[in-house]
Amino acid sequence: MATFISVPLKKSSEVDVVKPLSKFVSATYPAGDEQAEYLRAVEELGRLRKSAVGRPLDKHDGALEGLLRYYDQLCAIEPKFPFSENQLCLTFTWKDAFDKGSLFGGSVKLALASLGYEKTCVLFNVGALASQIASEQNLDSDEGLKSAAKFYQLASGAFGHIKDTVLSALNREPTMDISPDTVGTLSQIMLAQAQEVFFIKATSDKMKDAVIAKLANQAADFYGDAFKQCQYKENLPKYFYFQEVLPVLAAKHCIMQASAEYHQAAVAKQHKKFGEEISRLQHAAELVKTVASRYDEYINVKDLSDKISRALTAAKKDNDFIYHDRVPEVKDLDQIGKASLVKPTVIQVPMSQKFTDLFEKMVPMAVQQALSAYNQRKADIVNRLIGTMREATNLCNGVLASLNLPAALEDLSGDSVPQSILEKSRAVVQQGGLQSIEQLIKELPELLQRNREILDESLKMLDDEESTDSELRAKFSQRWSRTPSGDLYKPLRAEGTNYRNVLDKAVQADQVVRERYNAHCDMIALLCKPEVELSAAIPSANPAKTLQGSEVVNVLRGQLAQLDQVKKEREQLESDIKSMQLDMSSKFLTALAQDGAIDEEALSVTELDSIYGGYTQKVQQSLRTQEEVLGNVQTSHQEFSRLKESNAEASSREEVLKKLASAHDSYVEISNNLREGTKFYNDLTEILLKFQNKCSDIVFARKTERDELLKELQQSIAREPSAPSFTVPSYQANTGGVAPSGPTPAPRTVPQPAKPPPPARPPPPNFSQQAASTPVSAPPPASAPPPSMAPPHVGPTPGPPTQAQGPPYPTYQGYPGYFQMPVAYNPYSYGQYAMPYVPYQAPGQPPYSGAAPPQQPPYPYGHPQQPQQPYYPQQ
Numbered sequence: 001m002a003t004f005i006s007v008p009l010k011k012s013s014e015v016d017v018v019k020p021l022s023k024f025v026s027a028t029y030p031a032g033d034e035q036a037e038y039l040r041a042v043e044e045l046g047r048l049r050k051s052a053v054g055r056p057l058d059k060h061d062g063a064l065e066g067l068l069r070y071y072d073q074l075c076a077i078e079p080k081f082p083f084s085e086n087q088l089c090l091t092f093t094w095k096d097a098f099d100k101g102s103l104f105g106g107s108v109k110l111a112l113a114s115l116g117y118e119k120t121c122v123l124f125n126v127g128a129l130a131s132q133i134a135s136e137q138n139l140d141s142d143e144g145l146k147s148a149a150k151f152y153q154l155a156s157g158a159f160g161h162i163k164d165t166v167l168s169a170l171n172r173e174p175t176m177d178i179s180p181d182t183v184g185t186l187s188q189i190m191l192a193q194a195q196e197v198f199f200i201k202a203t204s205d206k207m208k209d210a211v212i213a214k215l216a217n218q219a220a221d222f223y224g225d226a227f228k229q230c231q232y233k234e235n236l237p238k239y240f241y242f243q244e245v246l247p248v249l250a251a252k253h254c255i256m257q258a259s260a261e262y263h264q265a266a267v268a269k270q271h272k273k274f275g276e277e278i279s280r281l282q283h284a285a286e287l288v289k290t291v292a293s294r295y296d297e298y299i300n301v302k303d304l305s306d307k308i309s310r311a312l313t314a315a316k317k318d319n320d321f322i323y324h325d326r327v328p329e330v331k332d333l334d335q336i337g338k339a340s341l342v343k344p345t346v347i348q349v350p351m352s353q354k355f356t357d358l359f360e361k362m363v364p365m366a367v368q369q370a371l372s373a374y375n376q377r378k379a380d381i382v383n384r385l386i387g388t389m390r391e392a393t394n395l396c397n398g399v400l401a402s403l404n405l406p407a408a409l410e411d412l413s414g415d416s417v418p419q420s421i422l423e424k425s426r427a428v429v430q431q432g433g434l435q436s437i438e439q440l441i442k443e444l445p446e447l448l449q450r451n452r453e454i455l456d457e458s459l460k461m462l463d464d465e466e467s468t469d470s471e472l473r474a475k476f477s478q479r480w481s482r483t484p485s486g487d488l489y490k491p492l493r494a495e496g497t498n499y500r501n502v503l504d505k506a507v508q509a510d511q512v513v514r515e516r517y518n519a520h521c522d523m524i525a526l527l528c529k530p531e532v533e534l535s536a537a538i539p540s541a542n543p544a545k546t547l548q549g550s551e552v553v554n555v556l557r558g559q560l561a562q563l564d565q566v567k568k569e570r571e572q573l574e575s576d577i578k579s580m581q582l583d584m585s586s587k588f589l590t591a592l593a594q595d596g597a598i599d600e601e602a603l604s605v606t607e608l609d610s611i612y613g614g615y616t617q618k619v620q621q622s623l624r625t626q627e628e629v630l631g632n633v634q635t636s637h638q639e640f641s642r643l644k645e646s647n648a649e650a651s652s653r654e655e656v657l658k659k660l661a662s663a664h665d666s667y668v669e670i671s672n673n674l675r676e677g678t679k680f681y682n683d684l685t686e687i688l689l690k691f692q693n694k695c696s697d698i699v700f701a702r703k704t705e706r707d708e709l710l711k712e713l714q715q716s717i718a719r720e721p722s723a724p725s726f727t728v729p730s731y732q733a734n735t736g737g738v739a740p741s742g743p744t745p746a747p748r749t750v751p752q753p754a755k756p757p758p759p760a761r762p763p764p765p766n767f768s769q770q771a772a773s774t775p776v777s778a779p780p781p782a783s784a785p786p787p788s789m790a791p792p793h794v795g796p797t798p799g800p801p802t803q804a805q806g807p808p809y810p811t812y813q814g815y816p817g818y819f820q821m822p823v824a825y826n827p828y829s830y831g832q833y834a835m836p837y838v839p840y841q842a843p844g845q846p847p848y849s850g851a852a853p854p855q856q857p858p859y860p861y862g863h864p865q866q867p868q869q870p871y872y873p874q875q
Contacts, residue, residue, distance in 0.1 A: 007128035013093040018046040041358035068352035079364035083115040089701035116169030127158030152194035157345030159187035192222030194342040213263035214339035220256035251295035258287040275325035281312040370600040424664035433528040440674035447681035523663030
């Protein structure tokens with residue numbers, strides 16, 4: 001009796017998950033042990049997918065364990081990789097589990113760049129394989145019953161989980177097999193079968209009849225709900241799978257009701273309610289009879305029917321002879337209670353007991369994004385502090401250069417080169433002089449052009465794919481159902497615009513550096529010359545030896561020493577600020593685990609304030625000290641200038657020394673700017689290459705998706721009719737008589753019993769041509785069938801039969817296997833027309849002696865004296 005329903009597996013196309021994930025890992029994590037570990041994990045993930053969905057699965061626990069491990073791994077990596085159409089684009093293609101395809105096209109399938117879609121399809125296969133494993137269990141053993149119940153409940157939970165999550169996971173219309181209506185129905189079917197398994201176990205354990213009746217009644221209720229869902233859901237009946245399932249559900253509903261009534265009748269007998277016992281057994285017998293008459297092709301209920309019949313016979317006999325209890329109507333009986341021992345298994349990750357996270361050390365994307373934002377905030381603070389100190393140092397150097405300090409204090413002799421100028425000259429020569437700067441300036445345009453080409457090529461790929469998508473969308477209109485490329489590429493285009501703005505600003509900065517270099521290149525070239533040439537280039541002046549021991553000179557030297565100390569403190573402070581590190585991963589992970597979300601701004605601001613608050617105060621103090629000392633230097637320098645002898649030679653010499661000091665400071669700043677510019681362009685090249693790879697990956701994924709969609713559209717167009725439907729004229733549609741009134745009944749989903757075969761043809765008697773041409777009264781054949789088998793006469797000229805018949809019942813002209821009908825032959829005449837029997841002449845046999853002449857009117861109802869027009873079937 002037990003016939004259980006299983007679900008077919010979905011099939012997936014091969015997907016290379018290793019390459020895109022490896023590229024992401026290589027681009028995101030620096031080379032080292034961590035990156036190598038993640039790359040090995042990616043390889044293992046690829047093998048896990050091939051094992052779970054890339055090969056046929058056995059109906060065994062081991063295959064189900066592989067599916068569960070892969071599903072758990074998908075759930076584990078989902079928050080750790082940016083799976084989306086415009087980031088890490090992986091397109092998964094799955095076929096409809098119930099659609100077997102057609103002559104003009106393959107089965108229905110859907111390709112989506114969504115990890116949620118992959119998870120949904122894998123979970124569907126978990127439920128499908130669990131149903132297949134459950135259906136293979138031996139229900140005669142206690143262990144088999146327990147396993148079947150467990151797997152059916154797992155399948156019900158898997159399908160139910162898909163019903164609740166599929167629309168949010170896909171963000172588009174799914175295929176019919178994973179639509180909420182379909183998986184909801186499958187979940188109900190699996191739950192009903194799990195309840196039936198418990199009913200079988202209770203029966204085999206010989207539990208109380210009252211308990212068994214409640215279990216059976218609950219199973220009948222579950223089957224009834226499933227049957228209603230299959231019958232009334234709009235799209236389910238189109239599947240052949242559900243056409244086969246529907247009669248099984250109807251039969252199971254009746255069987256479980258009958259079983260409930262049978263066991264409840266036993267309860268009534270125990271309580272001396274013999275009339276109720278008979279009524280319930282009669283109802284059970286009617287239900288089983290319905291199953292036997294309608295669904296015998298699917299389920300055999302002979303054992304249950306015999307058991308109910310024996311019980312009913314015994315109950316009637318006892319009641320007729322002993323108890324004489326009144327038999328109530330079924331509608332007047334009390335309702336049988338229900339007892340549900342099953343519920344869908346809740347889908348909680350991890351589902352596999354052997355699961356190990358391959359990317360356990362990788363933080364989720366939410367944490368990665370929070371870390372990225374934190375690092376950006378930290379970089380802003382560090383750059384602001386360092387920029388403030390460098391700006392103050394440049395200001396200090398500029399002020400001192402304008403005052404010709406400290407060279408003015410060292411040049412009291414008036415004819416030698418000041419020691420500070422000689423040190424600056426040696427520093428410029430050691431750093432490469434003009435040649436190093438010119439080489440750096442020459443490289444910048446090449447680096448800039450390389451970055452522009454990478455960016456232009458990346459955006460061109462997006463433009464070309466978007467143009468193709470727009471053309472196909474205009475061509476196919478609403479059939480082109482995928483996300484428009486223009487909407488999908490908005491984040492990438494915004495990112496590209498940002499990179500272009502960065503390049504434009506870099507060009508402006510490069511121009512400023514070149515202008516500054518052009519302004520100081522002559523003095524820088526002078527600093528690169530030997531000391532003799534440098535001394536000759538500096539004008540001499542009258543000596544000012546009277547100032548060598550003055551207090552003003554000593555004060556200025558002390559103030560300049562204070563400024564040098566401030567500069568050294570800034571260098572150390574800058575080094576400390578750059579080297580400060582803090583791992584925020586643990587804090588963000590804790591926040592994500594506790595709150596389910598990360599308030600990055602609040603956490604980052606708090607931590608950065610605690611780290612860099614002290615450094616900010618030190619920087620401000622350094623600025624205040626410099627401002628105070630510079631003010632004192634300017635005051636002292638004014639007094640020093642008044643004491644110093646004023647003449648034209650001295651002014652000219654001081655002016656050259658100022659330019660040399662300024663040229664050194666400009667050289668250092670220009671060199672730093674050019675090196676930073678070179679590093680900036682090289683770093684930007686790596687970023688733009690990643691951007692190019694991202695654009696290339698998404699364009700490739702979109703092209704793959706486009707090809708799949710084009711293939712499906714071509715198949716659907718091929719399946720469409722080439723012309724609209726039309727109405728067949730009445731003279732073609734109804735040639736065999738008057739059309740019956742009323743609508744044509746819909747065909748039954750349940751196969752009807754075969755019609756009884758026609759009666760055997762009687763042996764042909766011998767007639768003379770005279771007798772054959774003149775109709776006379778003749779008794780009906782002895783083997784004629786009863787009159788009820790005669791076909792009704794509905795019109796003056798009956799039409800051809802709806803199905804071709806083979807010999808010995810010949811077919812009509814125009815149908816395969818047609819043979820000319822002997823004149824006046826009518827096996828169903830029964831004496832109506834008193835025509836003698838004329839034997840049938842089969843192909844390859846000699847004619848009977850009583851063959852009719854060709855002048856006789858055609859079969860079957862024409863008047864002997866009035867020839868009738870032959871029937872020509874419509875082509």
